[in-house]
Amino acid sequence: MAQKMTIKKVGIPKSLYYFFYPDLWKTFFETLEIEVILSESTSRKTIELASSVAESENCLPIKLFDAHILELIDKVDVLFVPRIISTIKKHCSCPKLSVLPDVARILAPGKVITFEINENKIKLISSLQKFAQELGFSNSIAKKAANRAVNATKKHTEEKEQSKKTEASFFIVSHPYNLYDDYITGPVIKKLKKMNISYEIIEFKKEKRKKDAIRWDTCGEMNDNLFQLDPEKCKGVIQISSFNCGCDSVMLETSRSVLKEKSIPFIVLIIDEHSALAGVDTRLEAFIDSVRWKNEQNCNS
Ligand code: SF4
Secondary structure: OOOOOOOOEEEEOOOOHHHHOOOHHHHHHHHOOOEEEEOOOOOHHHHHHHHHHOOOOOOHHHHHHHHHHHHHHHHOOEEEOOEEEEOOOOOEOOHHHHHHHHHHHHHOOOOEEOOEEEOOOOOHHHHHHHHHHHOOOOHHHHHHHHHHHHHHHHHHHHHHHHOOOOOOOEEEEOOHHHHOOHHHHHHHHHHHHHOOOOEEEOOOOOOOOOOOOOOEHHHHHHHHHHHHOOOOOOOEEEEEEEOOOHHHHHHHHHHHHHHHHHOOOEEEEEEOOOOOOOOOHHHHHHHHHHHHHHHHHHHHO
16 A cells, blocks of 8 residues: 555645546545645636636646636645546547646646546546545555546536426537536526527436547546437527637537527637627527527518
């Protein structure tokens, strides 16, 4: 057994993997009796910090990650940053997620703890257990923390699934760290509510998919969901994409053709640190009006 590290407070940035594995990290560390300090939710201040420190060519989620890390540095003993290679067996994650610990080490030298998430080689529950052992915890405590953490995230997904509205008319897709960051998706949700439009947000189940599916994990899940949409029920799809997202730049055309085939209207809202989605109102309103107009024309014909 490795010598136990003395960690009282671990910092977790409220970005990227925090949203991708809801409830998992907090449950994991708290079972190990390590206090979890989260960064503040994304705000204008976070965006300003991100623009001043991050590499300008990066997508917004990666820029925000830098700002969330910087906010935590002086509040914690260590920062937790996993190396994400694959979150679904036989798939791979965006390559930018595989270098996060290296990026974090530049910002916070000597403070980063990490382990590799690679479902192609080892299940998450086993790699979590191994990670806890590497931190110096006994086999039984490590096993307990890994089990609890994986169950917590499963429970979260199941509860969300059960609370789904069935009458939703618009479907919102994006990567989880865009969707569940209120600063990014909040303006879209607010606008839809204001217009009294029902909507549903994609749920990421991280399940192995059929053989010919797209091999990028989140993009593949989005694509599968679009394939399954029923044109009788779904009036339109709203995709939130980050400026300079390499994966989306390849996949958006695929989404467009899947939805064109089904005659489902589609809009892509691009976000960057200058706009986030604050100026989204007009475009969204125009999109919804055009969908309404199209439906009225179909009813009258
Ligand atoms: S998938 Fe796109 S938005 Fe997500 S980290 Fe990669 S480049 Fe950025």
